[in-house]
Amino acid sequence: MEWLTLSAFASAALIFCLRVADMSLDTLRVLSVMRGRRSTAWVFGFFQSTLFVIAFTHVLSNLDNPLNIVGYAAGFATGNVVGITLEGRLAFGFVNIRIISPRRGVKLAEALRAAGFAVTEVAGRGRDGTVDVLYCSARRRDIPKIETLIQSLDEGAFLVTEDVRSARRGFWRS
DSSP states (O other): TTTOHHHHHHHHHHHHHHHHHHHHHHHHHHHHHHOHEEEEHHHHHHHHHHHHHHOOOOOOOETTTTHHHHHHHHHHHHHHHHHHHHHHHHSSSSSEEEEEEEOOOHOOOOOOOOTEEEEEEEEEEETTTTEEEEEEEEEEHHHHHHHHHHHHHTTTEEEEEEEEEEOOOSSOOO
């Protein structure tokens, strides 16, 4: 087993690291495309494809080392997870949070406004009678703060969070 050498493991580790970086950038690129962020998608795509070519060339030029294939596949899988984690931490973009509350809608709207968020209130009718439907548009990075605030005032509130591709005008918290 001549492929179980230090240089064979180093080669597989290099391929693994290249693929983690490549797939992390690819995940961020796809999410940028979905949000219409052309420049960001271009930058991520440029570096992602460069790393992909380097990793793939390294695997193909060393097919006698099965560890390279394992490093390639493991880097692919790990890179997806790392990319999703990074994107969640960067949290760029906007969301629309729809809050349905049968009892505390007015209080929720007041608290959200006091915290600096824009809220639109609409009267609705649910299965068990009237409800308040609140629409709160916010930056993705503010989701945890909004959810904590809602949970503290109305544990029974129903929330739906949707990504917003683009937003114009209106009130946006700085």
